[in-house]
Amino acid sequence: GDSVTQMEGPVTLSEEAFLTINCTYTATGYPSLFWYVQYPGEGLQLLLKATKADDKGSNKGFEATYRKETTSFHLEKGSVQVSDSAVYFCALRNQGGSEKLVFGKGTKLTVNP
Amino acid sequence: NAGVTQTPKFQVLKTGQSMTLQCAQDMNHEYMSWYRQDPGMGLRLIHYSVGAGITDQGEVPNGYNVSRSTTEDFPLRLLSAAPSQTSVYFCASSYSMYGDSPLHFGNGTRLTVT
Numbered sequence: 001g002d003s004v005t006q007m008e009g010p011v012t013l014s015e016e017a018f019l020t021i022n023c024t025y026t027a028t029g030y031p032s033l034f035w036y037v038q039y040p041g042e043g044l045q046l047l048l049k050a051t052k053a054d055d056k057g058s059n060k061g062f063e064a065t066y067r068k069e070t071t072s073f074h075l076e077k078g079s080v081q082v083s084d085s086a087v088y089f090c091a092l093r094n095q096g097g098s099e100k101l102v103f104g105k106g107t108k109l110t111v112n113p
Numbered sequence: 114n115a116g117v118t119q120t121p122k123f124q125v126l127k128t129g130q131s132m133t134l135q136c137a138q139d140m141n142h143e144y145m146s147w148y149r150q151d152p153g154m155g156l157r158l159i160h161y162s163v164g165a166g167i168t169d170q171g172e173v174p175n176g177y178n179v180s181r182s183t184t185e186d187f188p189l190r191l192l193s194a195a196p197s198q199t200s201v202y203f204c205a206s207s208y209s210m211y212g213d214s215p216l217h218f219g220n221g222t223r224l225t226v227t
Contacts, residue, residue, distance in 0.1 A: 032213040043117075043203055043218035044156075051213040089156075095212040100146065100158040100171060 002027040006090045006104035013080055013111050021075040021107050023064075023090035031092040033057075033066055033073040034101065038087045047075075047088070051095075080111045115139050119204050119219035126194040126226050134189040134222050136204030142217070144210045145187040146171070147179065149200040150221075156203070162187055163210055194226045 007022040025031065032051045036044040048057030053068035062077045073090060090104040120135045138145065146161035158171030162181040176198060178190040187206075191198060202222045207214040 034215055036218075041220075043119075043220045044205075044216075045218070046215045049213060049215055093212065093214070100161065101156075101216055103156045105153070105155045 002031065002092060002094060002102045004090050004092055004102050004104040006088075006107055008105075008107070009087075010108040010110060013109070015082055015111055015113050016079045017111075019075070019077040019080045019084075019109070021088055021090075021109070023073045023075065023104060025071050025073065025090075025092050025102075027071075027092055027094065027102075030068075030095050032095060033064070034091045034093070035062070035064055035073070035075050036089040036091060036103075038089065038106070040086075044089060080109075082111050082113055085109055085111045117204055117206055117217050117219035119202075119222050121222060122220070124222060124224050126191070126224065128194060128196060128226060130194050132191050132194070134191075134202055134204075134224075136187045136189065136219060137185050138187075138204075138206040138217070139185065140206065140208070140217065141184060142206035142208050143184070144208070144214070145181065145204065145206045146216070147177070147187070147189045148203045148205060149173065150203060151200050159189065159202075161210075191224075194224075196226045198224065199226045200224060 034049045035047040037047045048059040050057040050066035056065045087106045091101040147159040148156040160179040162168045204219045205216040
């Protein structure tokens with residue numbers, strides 16, 4: 001079945017450091033790919049998405065590119081801030097229709113001043 | 114613009130008690146779902162609905178019931194609470210179950226069963 005694997009955390013960075021969180025997927029067909037962010041005590045919020053190969057999703061300085069050849073959707077940010085501290089989830093949904101998003105286990109990011 | 118609203122935010126139950134977690138959305142979304150989030154397990158789908166009057170089971174439906182009498186509301190009922198149901202519950206909706214429809218999440222209900 002469909003699955004998402006993302007790097008285990010926790011990840012601890014200093015402010016202004018470069019961030020990469022790796023995400024790879026296994027899916028039948030051509031899924032849509034998503035990154036969600038969860039701040040403490042809150043629900044998941046959509047951060048960015050990409051719906052086809054070579055699409056780049058971007059939001060709030062975060063970027064991820066849909067790489068079909070490597071089945072990857074790595075999350076990057078050039079300069080992280082303390083306010084980016086959160087748990088990040090990679091997810092996919094089958095384009096043909098699916099009752100659910102398939103989520104990775106989440107990566108906790110802590111950014112220190 | 115409320116989005117997805119869940120109540121209550123916190124709840125403590127004794128084993129064997131029943132309760133209903135409320136979920137309402139104001140985005141006219143056809144698709145609604147319930148997930149539970151447990152440490153090390155990620156998010157798992159409990160039940161979902163593709164429209165009023167239609168519900169179906171997800172990965173972990175045992176011990177839970179749902180109904181969808183209106184487009185806006187999708188309550189989750191715990192029939193007889195067990196400690197294994199201690200978790201954070203999220204309601205989520207999207208305009209469809211296809212392709213690029215992202216899920217919109219509520220802020221969650223943290224449930225403890227003693």
